[in-house]
Amino acid sequence: MEQSEQLLEKYEKDFQAMPEFPESIDIKGLDTEDNLKRIFSFIDLTTLNTTDSANSVQEFCDKLVSFKKDFPDMPLVGAVCVYPVFASVLKTRLGSLNVNRAVVSAGFPSSQTFLDLKVLETKKALDMGANEIDIVISVGEFLEGNHEFVMQEISTIKSVMGEAHLKVILETGALDSPQNIWEASIIAMEAGADFIKTSTGKMNPAATPEAVWVMVHAIKAFQKATGKTIGLKPAGGISTTDDALVYLKIVNDVLGEEWLTSERFRIGASRLANNLLADLAEKQGKPFEKYF
Numbered sequence: 226m227e228q229s230e231q232l233l234e235k236y237e238k239d240f241q242a243m244p245e246f247p248e249s250i251d252i253k254g255l256d257t258e259d260n261l262k263r264i265f266s267f268i269d270l271t272t273l274n275t276t277d278s279a280n281s282v283q284e285f286c287d288k289l290v291s292f293k294k295d296f297p298d299m300p301l302v303g304a305v306c307v308y309p310v311f312a313s314v315l316k317t318r319l320g321s322l323n324v325n326r327a328v329v330s331a332g333f334p335s336s337q338t339f340l341d342l343k344v345l346e347t348k349k350a351l352d353m354g355a356n357e358i359d360i361v362i363s364v365g366e367f368l369e370g371n372h373e374f375v376m377q378e379i380s381t382i383k384s385v386m387g388e389a390h391l392k393v394i395l396e397t398g399a400l401d402s403p404q405n406i407w408e409a410s411i412i413a414m415e416a417g418a419d420f421i422k423t424s425t426g427k428m429n430p431a432a433t434p435e436a437v438w439v440m441v442h443a444i445k446a447f448q449k450a451t452g453k454t455i456g457l458k459p460a461g462g463i464s465t466t467d468d469a470l471v472y473l474k475i476v477n478d479v480l481g482e483e484w485l486t487s488e489r490f491r492i493g494a495s496r497l498a499n500n501l502l503a504d505l506a507e508k509q510g511k512p513f514e515k516y517f
């Protein structure tokens with residue numbers, strides 16, 4: 226039996242024992258100033274547009290530098306996330322800040338390229354200054370049951386990354402079933418993912434509470450079996466404070482308070498930061514204009 230099949234068999238009981246997704250996720254009372262600030266610190270502030278350029282990414286980063294001065298009582302975001310060609314811009318412009326430099330790689334968002342190019346792209350992004358890499362699994366191979374291929378690809382990419390963190394995107398919107406999301410989570414974690422991430426933000430549906438429910442239970446089962454703590458990154462379509470609070474609640478309830486740190490929890494989003502800051506300003510009775 227292949228290694229990946231043995232692995233999935235080992236976790237099958239945990240999947241069967243996974244509690245059903247609750248009828249509703251109650252976020253009443255969770256929108257405190259503290260929680261909003263906390264969520265802000267979990268954001269991977271993302272720009273992944275065809276129209277991005279070195280100049281626009283530079284300006285994006287510079288806003289974060291001035292943010293530190295304009296909002297001294299706010300934490301910084303967890304990372305800035307950009308296309309690989311801008312890794313050196315992150316290094317140059319964010320060098321002075323305690324913010325991670327995340328880059329999507331390995332043929333993002335489709336993952337449809339050669340493994341040696343995926344490795345090369347990843348190495349190059351790291352050499353140019355990234356310290357976090359977000360890759361997408363080969364979804365088509367996964368759906369055809371070619372789990373070994375998917376596992377090998379992830380571990381090959383991870384093997385050239387040194388200490389840098391690897392986030393593995395499952396593209397849960399394409400995975401069709403909770404069982405597929407569970408199996409992709411287990412395979413990614415076993416192959417070396419430091420974080421498992423829901424979506425690229427380039428297809429619908431993107432992140433959903435139902436998909437995250439399965440992923441947090443897979444993380445929990447994996448920790449029980451291996452002692453390893455793997456992070457979670459819901460991403461794609463998360464734009465309001467309430468969206469983010471739902472994920473905060475799920476992570477807190479299933480994985481516990483110890484996961485509520487940017488070492489273990491990120492939210493990938495291009496629009497959330499402004500909405501969160503606007504809600505925070507309203508609570509504090511302060512004016513707010515779009516910042517990022």
Ligand SMILES: O=C[C@H](O)COP(=O)(O)O
Nearest residue numbers: 425426461462493494495
């Ligand atoms: O990784 C992050 C996603 O690409 C962001 O998606 P979004 O633009 O829907 O927030």
